[in-house]
Amino acid sequence: MPCLPAVEVLSSPGTTPDTSVIWLHGLGADGNDFAGIVPELRLPTSRSVRFVMPHAPSIPVTINNGYVMPAWYDILEADVGRRVDEPQLVRSAGAVHELIEREVARGVDSSRIVLAGFSQGGAVILHAALTCKLPLAGAMFLSSYFPTAHSLEPAPANSGLPVLICHGTLDPVVNETLGRKAHEDLHGMGHPTQYRNYAMEHSVCLEEIRDISKWLQDLLF
Secondary structure (H helix, E strand, O other): OOOOOEEEEEEOOOOOOOOEEEEEEEOOEEEHOOOOHHHHHHHOOOOOOEEEEEEEEEEHHHOOEEEEOOOOOOOOOOOOOOEEEEHHHHHHHHHHHHHHHHHHHHHOOHHHEEEEEEHHHHHHHHHHHOOOOOOOOOEEOOOOOOOOOOOOOHHHHOOOEEEEEEOOOOOOOOOHHHHHHHHHHHHHHHOOOOEEEEEEEEOOOOOHHHHHHHHHHHHHH
């Protein structure tokens, strides 16, 4: 089965990457959503990083009156519990595992692969990271929530995976309490986490981009 179609951006164009970041967009967006952030990260040229930003398939979304749009899974309720179609989420996590395997086949060691996701994408990458049988470098969890925290079966290979959690204090879509709950759940599972919040809504800000850059550099360079 072919991997998900994706946008790819090199942090140092014209070089051979030895590191990969697989970055999932949120509901209704596509893989182009975060492509413009890569140059803004201003990563050192001592290593080349391949950013792989896949496109979600288009499916009906219940909370949007069944409207068909790019989504990693269906959201059944928009209340604070954010009930989701968990089997769909798990299948999307499996698609991320396929992307990881492709990066390994392209010469990137799994321990130099970071998973990142915004909103819906964050829920998928966290499940994918913690259930991945190959050891990963880390995960970035942006303006998101962790609906499978108590149902997933963690893989030993990533039992100590570091996670960066970023969230807006003014987020009207995914309340910050859900980001903090994910932080608590991950801490309880033994993961080293960094929590950052910003005076923003459901978006990304310059201060957050700088924090992401520093975290990636501390982790990978």
